[in-house]
Amino acid sequence: MQRLFEQHRDAELARDYDGILETFVEDCFLETKPLGIRSEGREAVRRTYQEGYFSAFPDLAPDDVGSAFGDDVMVVWGTLEGSSGGEWMGVPPTGRRFSVPFANVTPFRDGLMEGETIYFDLATLCEQTGLPLDAVRAAAKARSVGSD
Amino acid sequence: MADPKRVVERHVEAFNARDADAAPWSEDADFVAPNASMQGREQVLGFLGVFWDAFPDGRLETSRLLAEGSVVAAEGRFTGTHTGVMRTPAGDVAATGRQVDFRWMSSYEVRGDELASEHLYFDQADLLGQLGLMPATSPED
Numbered sequence A: 001m002q003r004l005f006e007q008h009r010d011a012e013l014a015r016d017y018d019g020i021l022e023t024f025v026e027d028c029f030l031e032t033k034p035l036g037i038r039s040e041g042r043e044a045v046r047r048t049y050q051e052g053y054f055s056a057f058p059d060l061a062p063d064d065v066g067s068a069f070g071d072d073v074m075v076v077w078g079t080l081e082g083s084s085g086g087e088w089m090g091v092p093p094t095g096r097r098f099s100v101p102f103a104n105v106t107p108f109r110d111g112l113m114e115g116e117t118i119y120f121d122l123a124t125l126c127e128q129t130g131l132p133l134d135a136v137r138a139a140a141k142a143r144s145v146g147s148d
Numbered sequence B: 001m002a003d004p005k006r007v008v009e010r011h012v013e014a015f016n017a018r019d020a021d022a023a024p025w026s027e028d029a030d031f032v033a034p035n036a037s038m039q040g041r042e043q044v045l046g047f048l049g050v051f052w053d054a055f056p057d058g059r060l061e062t063s064r065l066l067a068e069g070s071v072v073a074a075e076g077r078f079t080g081t082h083t084g085v086m087r088t089p090a091g092d093v094a095a096t097g098r099q100v101d102f103r104w105m106s107s108y109e110v111r112g113d114e115l116a117s118e119h120l121y122f123d124q125a126d127l128l129g130q131l132g133l134m135p136a137t138s139p140e141d
Helices: A002-013 A017-022 A042-054 A122-129 A133-145 B004-016 B041-054 B124-130
Strands: A024-032 A037-040 A061-069 A073-083 A097-109 A112-120 B025-033 B036-039 B059-068 B071-081 B086-088 B091-093 B099-111 B114-121
Touching: A002 A017, A002 A061, A002 A073, A002 A112, A017 A024, A017 A042, A024 A042, A037 A042, A037 A133, A061 B059, A061 B071, A073 B059, A073 B071, A073 B099, A097 A122, A097 B099, A097 B114, A112 A122, A112 B099, A122 A133, A122 B124, A133 B124, B004 B041, B004 B059, B004 B071, B004 B099, B004 B114, B025 B041, B036 B041, B041 B071, B041 B086, B099 B124
Parallel strands: A024 A112, B025 B114
Antiparallel strands: A024 A037, A061 A073, A073 A097, A097 A112, B025 B036, B059 B071, B071 B099, B086 B091, B099 B114
């Protein structure tokens, strides 16, 4: 599990979307808890990586500081760092940096990652970046209503 | 040495029983939560007491509990009804009567049969949205 997760992190760092998706099962999911958004399937997950994460925060980088393993699940926690460098769900960027604690729960199936559930505090991220919390939440809600 | 997972379970049981005496926090425990940082058993119990007061029927449930040496990771839910005053750094929030149900994730450091630290991850806005104190994000809300 750890080796596959490291491969996943390396692909994220390289912004290698195909490489990221290769670490997931076909019917994978990506759940961002504070946004209430869950993307299902490789193409939806690819769009979330592109539009939800790396376009909005081009230098986004997790700093993993701890991990624990179960039979078919891995949990990682640390600090998520980056800058608001692009539109995030239609909300304009501020250019400001953030550094927020995060935790990531990753179940595994058939030797691949089944998905990721990501926990962080949106209010802290918005306070640091200057992004308007209400606008981000409203945009997330609109997206989750019509989402994948 | 106690089973680290069992120490976390004792914390959850003590929380649900509102039993501060049974809570396994060490005297020098530290606890980090969104927008809050507590040092020492007394402060930790004070933070948990905010939830006891605001949600008299509040309960923690764990859906995953993983141990790696002395480190434990837990994922779970908090459910409760806001029928008491919630004390916050921004002031007291009167009871709204609303039910809340939010997921959380925590990492713990266990020392002997005590909890030395907890880092709690959850979204404050999710809780405030469910209380009607800011717009909710979930489609069903």
